[in-house]
Amino acid sequence: MPVQDADLVVVSNRGPLTIDADEEGEDRYQRGGGGLVSGMQTALSESPGAVWVCAAMRERERSIARGASGRRLSSVPPAAEALHGDFDVVMLPIDAPTYRAAYNGIANATLWFVLHMLFDSPRRPVFDARWRRQWAAYQRYNLAFAETVTQIAADNGTVMVQDYHLFLLPALIRRQRPDLRIGFFTHTPWVGPDYFSALPADVCRELLEGVSGADVVGFHTRRWADDFEACCESLLGARSRARVEVFGLRTDARELNARAHRRDVESALRDLNVAVGDRLVVGRVDRAELSKNVLRGLLAFRELLVRYSEWQGRVVHIVFDNPSREDLVEYRDYTRDVQELAENINDELGTEDWTPVLLSIEHDYPAALATLRRSDVLLVNPIRDGMNLVIFEGIVLSERSAVAVVSENAGAAEVLGSDALLVNPFDVSQTADALHRALSMPVDERAARTVGLRAAATQLPPTAWFAAQLEVVRDSDSVSG
Ligand code: F6P
Numbered sequence: 001m002p003v004q005d006a007d008l009v010v011v012s013n014r015g016p017l018t019i020d021a022d023e024e025g026e027d028r029y030q031r032g033g034g035g036l037v038s039g040m041q042t043a044l045s046e047s048p049g050a051v052w053v054c055a056a057m058r059e060r061e062r063s064i065a066r067g068a069s070g071r072r073l074s075s076v077p078p079a080a081e082a083l084h085g086d087f088d089v090v091m092l093p094i095d096a097p098t099y100r101a102a103y104n105g106i107a108n109a110t111l112w113f114v115l116h117m118l119f120d121s122p123r124r125p126v127f128d129a130r131w132r133r134q135w136a137a138y139q140r141y142n143l144a145f146a147e148t149v150t151q152i153a154a155d156n157g158t159v160m161v162q163d164y165h166l167f168l169l170p171a172l173i174r175r176q177r178p179d180l181r182i183g184f185f186t187h188t189p190w191v192g193p194d195y196f197s198a199l200p201a202d203v204c205r206e207l208l209e210g211v212s213g214a215d216v217v218g219f220h221t222r223r224w225a226d227d228f229e230a231c232c233e234s235l236l237g238a239r240s241r242a243r244v245e246v247f248g249l250r251t252d253a254r255e256l257n258a259r260a261h262r263r264d265v266e267s268a269l270r271d272l273n274v275a276v277g278d279r280l281v282v283g284r285v286d287r288a289e290l291s292k293n294v295l296r297g298l299l300a301f302r303e304l305l306v307r308y309s310e311w312q313g314r315v316v317h318i319v320f321d322n323p324s325r326e327d328l329v330e331y332r333d334y335t336r337d338v339q340e341l342a343e344n345i346n347d348e349l350g351t352e353d354w355t356p357v358l359l360s361i362e363h364d365y366p367a368a369l370a371t372l373r374r375s376d377v378l379l380v381n382p383i384r385d386g387m388n389l390v391i392f393e394g395i396v397l398s399e400r401s402a403v404a405v406v407s408e409n410a411g412a413a414e415v416l417g418s419d420a421l422l423v424n425p426f427d428v429s430q431t432a433d434a435l436h437r438a439l440s441m442p443v444d445e446r447a448a449r450t451v452g453l454r455a456a457a458t459q460l461p462p463t464a465w466f467a468a469q470l471e472v473v474r475d476s477d478s479v480s481g
Helices: 035-044 059-067 077-082 096-115 129-152 169-176 201-211 222-236 253-260 263-276 294-307 329-349 365-374 389-397 411-419 428-440 443-457 462-475
Strands: 006-011 017-021 027-031 051-055 088-092 153-162 181-185 216-219 243-246 280-287 315-322 357-361 377-380 403-407 421-423
Touching: 006 129, 017 059, 017 077, 027 077, 035 389, 035 462, 051 129, 059 088, 088 129, 096 129, 129 153, 129 169, 153 169, 153 462, 169 181, 169 201, 181 462, 201 222, 216 222, 216 462, 222 243, 222 411, 243 462, 253 365, 253 389, 263 315, 263 365, 280 294, 280 365, 280 389, 280 428, 294 315, 294 329, 294 377, 294 428, 315 329, 315 365, 329 357, 365 389, 377 389, 377 428, 389 403, 389 411, 389 443, 403 411, 403 428, 403 443, 411 443, 421 428
Parallel strands: 006 051, 006 153, 051 088, 153 181, 181 216, 216 243, 280 315, 280 377, 315 357, 377 403, 403 421
Antiparallel strands: 017 027
16 A cells, blocks of 8 residues: 655656666666656756656556555666656556557547647547547546555645646546645647637546646646636636646756766767768757658758758758657658658758758667757747747757747747747748748857847756746645535
8 A cells, every 4th residue: 555655746647767678678777758757857856755656658667567565666676776866756557458548549649639739630530439438548547647646645745747648637636635736737738729629528628627626737838828728718618726827947058068068979979070061050859749840841941952052062951850659650650751851852952972951760869969069050840839848958059059940839939039030830931031041140140149049948947947836836725626
């Protein structure tokens, strides 16, 4: 029986550790990836005694989680060694079919698509009997989290729930443990009621009421907070009972710089310099993710080379894509299309000594950091993005005062404002013009913009971001019911 002793519980689907097998079949413990995990990991480094509850995402994790005493990974020596920070981790071994239906079917293929407006509406979404079975799995998945959290949280403790996998959790926790203070933060965008209401009416209600079970609901920007409130007013007929606040996560320059100057990154940078020589670099680093809009980024780069042909031979586009969500056919197809387009551009415009697009689809953190250090222009053109932390990382790490070309639908656009060159992510010609302007920008204008960009990129680093939320959540008047 777990001990009810955690004053602070953080809850998310993905946790700070991934466990799989290496080539020899030995267990390999690695840091979990993505913006949420890295931000939270830094934030929790100053919260001794906290417990992070996450899902076991693969079979090996499920079996290790089942064997851990009190489900706590600190009882498993190699896991304890791999964890950075003074917090403990509880991994939930939810059965595989339920987990797959909840994570792939609902969180990734439905909620992520709604929140990022990714549906191909003549064909998808389809809410049918199969989808309803996945929805039931999502409900069970949220219930499993509720059961564990309510068993380990101390009296009057604080629970900080993260993201769209767990939209139902705040209300479930509140029902069982009205003594707890509950914060909910969503790292994604939100959408207005017209698009959100594509979901079945009962599902809209359950999701909005689930999130509203929190005392405080946090977003990266005002735009997403307003969209959420508009959904509550229009689809629930009332304002959310929760307090809705904005906490825009930024990056920790000191920690990032320390990581980006380790030996493995220096070596990756040397390799990169051999590959690109003294050419200018338009760089980007993303998850291989539909919403990141890499295809239109490549089209814009091609149009730049054709319409502003003086750049041919003088600039290289480095596209760094970390493989992601490969269980979903949409992601596999999209990655294939990215590969094909990059090859077409290279065949069409490349020469014997110049390859216009250097595409990597792999997990190679040192090489990704080296790309950011070497970039003259950073391209971040998502269709929609909660914030986009990579642009902040690129701004901090670029050794060439990189110009930031940023989608107006990324939360980061609200933060960076006119120091960045903002583009409509669907307007490929406008993006090509912005790349031309960025590549041609005089040194003093670059330097002046960099001052503003760096200040904005580092204004609320993870530790301060989390502390600000905790303060508001702990100060909130708990409203029960
Ligand atoms: O944007 C929300 C987010 O949680 C990011 O923080 C993270 O990079 C991504 O989604 C993780 O997705 P997944 O856990 O499915 O790889």
